[in-house]
Amino acid sequence: MREITYEEATLEAIQEAFRRDPRTIHLSTDLYAELQDEFGAERIRVTPIAENSFVGAAIGLAGSGFRTVANIRMATFGFVAMDQMINHAAKIHYMFGGQAKFPILYRMTVGAGISAAAEHSVSPYPMYMNAPGLKIILPSTPYDAKGLFKTALRDMNPVVSFEHVALGGMKGEVPEEEYFVPFGQASVRREGSDVTVVALAKMVYEALEAARELADEGISLEVIDPRTLVPLDRKTIFESVWKTGRLVVVDEACQTCGAAAEIVALVTSNTATFGRLKAAPARVCGLDVPIPFSPPMEKFAVPDKAKIIEAVREVLKS
Amino acid sequence: MENQTLIELYTTMLTIRRFEERVAAEFYAGNLFGFVHSYIGQEAIATGVCRHLGPEDRIVSHHRGHGHCIAKGADLKRMMAEIQGKKTGYCKGKGGSMHIADFSIGMLGADGIVGAGLPIATGAALAAKLEGEGKMAAVFFGDGACQEGEFHEALNLAAIWKLPLLFVCENNHYGVNTAREYSLAADEIIRMPKAYHIPTQAIHGNDVEAVHRAAGEAVAALRGGDGPYFLECETYRWHKHFLSDVLEDLRPREEIESWAQKCPIAAFEAKLIKRGVLTRADLERIDAEVLREVEEAYQYALDSPYPEPEDALEDVYAS
Numbered sequence: 001m002r003e004i005t006y007e008e009a010t011l012e013a014i015q016e017a018f019r020r021d022p023r024t025i026h027l028s029t030d031l032y033a034e035l036q037d038e039f040g041a042e043r044i045r046v047t048p049i050a051e052n053s054f055v056g057a058a059i060g061l062a063g064s065g066f067r068t069v070a071n072i073r074m075a076t077f078g079f080v081a082m083d084q085m086i087n088h089a090a091k092i093h094y095m096f097g098g099q100a101k102f103p104i105l106y107r108m109t110v111g112a113g114i115s116a117a118a119e120h121s122v123s124p125y126p127m128y129m130n131a132p133g134l135k136i137i138l139p140s141t142p143y144d145a146k147g148l149f150k151t152a153l154r155d156m157n158p159v160v161s162f163e164h165v166a167l168g169g170m171k172g173e174v175p176e177e178e179y180f181v182p183f184g185q186a187s188v189r190r191e192g193s194d195v196t197v198v199a200l201a202k203m204v205y206e207a208l209e210a211a212r213e214l215a216d217e218g219i220s221l222e223v224i225d226p227r228t229l230v231p232l233d234r235k236t237i238f239e240s241v242w243k244t245g246r247l248v249v250v251d252e253a254c255q256t257c258g259a260a261a262e263i264v265a266l267v268t269s270n271t272a273t274f275g276r277l278k279a280a281p282a283r284v285c286g287l288d289v290p291i292p293f294s295p296p297m298e299k300f301a302v303p304d305k306a307k308i309i310e311a312v313r314e315v316l317k318s
Numbered sequence: 319m320e321n322q323t324l325i326e327l328y329t330t331m332l333t334i335r336r337f338e339e340r341v342a343a344e345f346y347a348g349n350l351f352g353f354v355h356s357y358i359g360q361e362a363i364a365t366g367v368c369r370h371l372g373p374e375d376r377i378v379s380h381h382r383g384h385g386h387c388i389a390k391g392a393d394l395k396r397m398m399a400e401i402q403g404k405k406t407g408y409c410k411g412k413g414g415s416m417h418i419a420d421f422s423i424g425m426l427g428a429d430g431i432v433g434a435g436l437p438i439a440t441g442a443a444l445a446a447k448l449e450g451e452g453k454m455a456a457v458f459f460g461d462g463a464c465q466e467g468e469f470h471e472a473l474n475l476a477a478i479w480k481l482p483l484l485f486v487c488e489n490n491h492y493g494v495n496t497a498r499e500y501s502l503a504a505d506e507i508i509r510m511p512k513a514y515h516i517p518t519q520a521i522h523g524n525d526v527e528a529v530h531r532a533a534g535e536a537v538a539a540l541r542g543g544d545g546p547y548f549l550e551c552e553t554y555r556w557h558k559h560f561l562s563d564v565l566e567d568l569r570p571r572e573e574i575e576s577w578a579q580k581c582p583i584a585a586f587e588a589k590l591i592k593r594g595v596l597t598r599a600d601l602e603r604i605d606a607e608v609l610r611e612v613e614e615a616y617q618y619a620l621d622s623p624y625p626e627p628e629d630a631l632e633d634v635y636a637s
Binding site for chain 1: 436445
């Protein structure tokens with residue numbers, strides 16, 4: 001199968017959506033020349049550096065029967081647009097009694113690892129999980145990036161895509177023919193029997209490396225990538241925990257009130273699943289600090305293979 | 319202006335007034351709940367502007383939004399039902415007074431965050447521009463919104479993209495109890511849109527004919543593709559920021575009374591009689607008809623059921 005990058009995969013999905021539906025608009029502070037060449041400057045628009053206004057403009061477009069892709073670039077700029085995102089995009093369908101639909105794909109990059117310091121290394125998707133009305137996708141492979149985008153661009157809700165900054169250039173197999181990756185369907189990246197490791201975004205790769213290393217010792221990890229956080233595929237996670245009895249959740253976002261906390265809470269507050277646990281679940285998350293600039297500190301602040309292995313050994317003790 | 323237009327303007331203003339009077343009376347009688355922001359005193363603005371708009375033109379309103387809904391042609395029954403929190407309301411009871419919308423007539427919603435309707439309206443105006451055929455959008459906001467960053471972002475975006483967006487600033491001089499003179503450094507609001515090269519007019523917002531005339535000029539320019547237009551309409555709200563037994567009204571008493579003398583409806587009534595457009599008997603007939611409609615709307619809402627508690631789970635996501 002052909003291989004393309006994660007970024008190219010997202011672009012393909014957008015191109016296909018724009019060819020299919022002329023009432024689809026692209027807003028971003030940066031020029032997407034390849035899109036503008038094909039679809040023109042009326043539809044592929046460069047915005048002023050005014051995130052709140054173009055995040056809001058996407059809502060007005062949606063309320064007027066258009067679909068919008070609004071690329072916020074880095075998630076740190078997403079905070080500038082929190083009024084429109086949380087007060088409006090998330091609530092407006094509900095607040096107006098469902099009388100209009102708001103098909104919008106908001107994109108932003110997340111994650112540390114490029115010495116971008118505290119503001120530009122954030123992973124704030126757990127905050128957005130706390131705003132009912134948004135769907136949240138977290139693609140970790142080129143295949144999923146395209147497939148989830150394809151689904152997002154048919155969905156009639158605001159969908160927020162969080163794309164790890166280290167994954168954009170990653171190559172992977174992407175079919176030429178059309179396909180969709182449904183929301184709420186996790187991917188079991190590696191089957192195993194001893195410990196369930198739920199890993200998000202770039203952490204999927206750290207977890208897979210940990211699994212390969214531990215396999216040499218005869219420890220079998222099952223690595224699950226939820227792919228979408230809202231909706232979240234609880235069933236796949238629960239079934240895996242029933243099988244292994246042990247759970248480690250790995251996420252680069254800060255630990256407090258994070259997606260990992262939610263997943264652990266779901267598992268432990270489900271009586272059937274709780275009864276199958278052989279050890280207390282563990283979280284391997286970003287430290288509760290702003291991401292520091294200097295590489296030794298930055299590396300220390302986020303999870304990696306070694307920290308995952310350490311957590312796995314801990315849950316295997318009991 | 320044709321007599322028929324004058325009569326329609328009068329009737330719309332009176333409908334807003336009678337609707338809001340009933341809402342206020344019921345609120346203070348303890349029959350309504352939540353935050354209710356009365357539009358009384360500002361009726362001429364929504365009325366004069368919306369008279370130029372068709373159902374295909376979209377508007378975005380603000381927290382004081384009942385007047386815009388009525389002027390755009392919303393159903394009084396479904397409005398009252400929403401204000402009462404009933405299942406038959408525009409938002410099935412999920413929005414209330416502050417969040418009435420009717421997308422079928424281009425009313426994209428009232429919005430409780432000051433200034434937040436402005437970016438949304440730029441999207442509606444971009445949609446209108448892309449759809450062509452002279453379509454346009456209008457956004458209503460107060461002097462308070464002019465203090466928000468979103469105001470400047472929307473002016474800039476509308477200007478650089480030449481969006482067919484009519485900015486309608488309802489300058490009622492106060493954000494809750496804080497005077498505009500204190501909270502806004504620009505001595506004239508229209509200096510701000512002018513800085514973005516947006517054509518402006520500052521008018522007496524209690525004179526419905528002046529609003530109608532200025533809006534007509536603005537709308538003609540907008541539909542012709544000239545880009546955005548800004549109207550500053552000076553006005554005054556009669557009630558407190560929202561209807562409340564506890565919120566204080568700290569505005570000067572003599573100022574409140576002087577503006578009550580500039581009632582947009584009474585002034586227009588006197589003109590219509592003087593010009594022979596309507597007689598006293600006509601006015602009474604119109605008033606009786608309007609009061610009957612308001613009464614019907616209130617009764618419809620009263621007779622409507624409340625939502626089921628579990629209805630709270632519906633409409634979080636669209637299918």
